[in-house]
Amino acid sequence: MNLNPLKPPFPPLQTTTETLREISELWSAWRRQKLPLYLFLALSFNLVVAPVVYAASSSECSRTQAWSLGLLGLGTLTLSIYLFFVMFAPEKF
Known part of the structure; x- marks a missing residue:
């Protein structure tokens, strides 16, 4: 290993x-990249949705399945809202 004694080890x-x-x-x-923010908000909101799904299923599904169903529901809701806006305001897209 060749160390340079003149160069400091840290910037x-x-x-x-x-x-x-x-x-x-x-x-x-x-501020320009919105996708990471939206993913973070969806996962944070799923922290509220997943226990509701788990409680509604009366322990018939595991926590992983409740988490997945919560994400699937959020994704479906997001896609339906997006498609609603695309149908009624197509010039923006």
Whole structure:
């Protein structure tokens, strides 16, 4: 292994302005990409839906099946809302 004694092992610390600039770039990239946000919100909402499905099935299905049914229901609802808007406002799409 060949180590360079002149090169520091860690990158130099950033100044406050550089850090704020990187945070603003990350924020703008996050604002442009909506899919990760929508997936996170769907999975978070499924934390509420899955126990309801599990309780309604009176323990006939496992927790994994309840989680899957909750995601399937959310996906079906999302797709039906999207198709509703596409049918009545096709010029936007």
